[in-house]
Amino acid sequence: MDCSKSARKCHGQAIKFGVVDNLPVCNCLIHTYGCCGILEFANKVFLEMSRRDIASWNSFIDAYLDKWWELDLWGMRRLWLVCLGTGFMGNEKTVASVLSRVGLARRMFDKIRYRNQVCWNAIILGHCIHGNPADGLELFTDTVDRCKVGGEEGISPDEISFVGVLSDCAWARLVTEGRNYFSQMKNKFVIKPNFAHYWCMANIYVGAELSREAEEILRQMSDCVEDLSSDSVLWANLLISCRFREGATFGERIATSLIEKEPKNLSYYQLLMNVYGVAGQWEDAARVKQLMKDRGIELLGVIL
Known part of the structure; x- marks a missing residue:
């Protein structure tokens, strides 16, 4: 049985057993139709849902993006208009999808x-x-300027905005600008830095061969971010996409040196696992977790 027939059969079974309005079932149907490239049915299920959650939206967007080359300009524009017209704000998965x-x-x-x-x-x-x-920095400036003058969008930068602008600074090796944006985020917009922001700043310093500053910012991160393990999981997909020049090498070196100096410090092990998580090196992250277990160090909260 081909993919499209299987998808329709699942849809028929959902109707038969009266679960076609069940939220997880609908989300699965949208995802399945999207994987099979049957956009009209994915669209139908989505529009007929009595309620939607973030997974509904992300499945719907993924379905369209997987077949973007078959859509005309209006088809892609309609996708955005549907999102915007309903006030959909999305999350990190949404951003990563586009x-x-x-x-x-x-x-x-x-x-x-x-x-x-x-x-x-x-x-x-x-x-x-x-x-x-x-171009990314220019757009960010445009966003801030519109916020200043009470523009039509009225949008203030958020934590994801600053991940973007700090990543841009890391790519362009803009140390002074990166420092200024980091300070602006904390002091002007009162956004508490998370793992992603510290990681971007460390990459900015490494790109400028400022290894001491990179080490210091990672030390600050281990002291300031309350739950490094769960924070890393949240931001890993976005940071993997940014493809920093040094990859995990410098972070691994710094975290390992910190562990050597303070082998019982939990935050340094969490930092090393996060470094591997951002690079997609999950086997190495698991190895660190096992090392902690062997040394009798407990990892509280969410574990990578």
């Missing part, structure tokens, strides 16, 4: 009159990932 097609995304972004936070964040990060940091 990052891989920045040229098309920028054309759509320029055509949208009323833009929400997801639009701004996705396009800023997209420019960083595709090696156009100047």
Whole structure:
């Protein structure tokens, strides 16, 4: 049985057993139809849902993006208009989903009159990932300026916005600008830095061969971020996409040296696991977890 027939059969069974309005079932149907490339049915299930959650939206967006090359300009624009018209804000998964097609995304972004936070964040990060940091920084400045003058969007940068702008600075090796943005985030917009922000700052310093500053910012992170293990899981997908030049090498070196100096310090082991998590080196993260177990060091909270 081919993919499309299997998807329709599952849909029929959901109708038969009266669970077609069940939220997880609908989300699975959207995902399945999207994987099979049957956009009209994915769209039908989505529009007929009595309620939707973030997984519903992400499945719907993924379905369209997987078949973007078969859609005309209006088809892609309709996707954005549906999102914007319902006030959908999205999350990190949403942003990550739209990052891989920045040229098309920028054309759509320029055509949208009323833009929400997801639009701004996705396009800023997209420019960083595709090696156009100047464009990303220009868009960020535009966002801040609109906020200052009470522009039509009225959008203030959030924590994801600053992940984007700091990633741009890391790509372009802009140390002074990176420091200024980091300070602006904390002092002007009162956003508490998380693992992703510290990681970007460390990459900025490494790119400028400021190893001492990179080590210091990672030390600050281990002291300031309350739950490094869960924070890393949340941001890993975005940071993996940013493809920093040094990868995990410098972070691994610094975290390992910190562990050697203080072998009982839990935060340094968490830092090393996060470094591996951002690089997608999950086997190495598991190895650190086992090392902690062997040394009798307990990892509280969410474990990578």
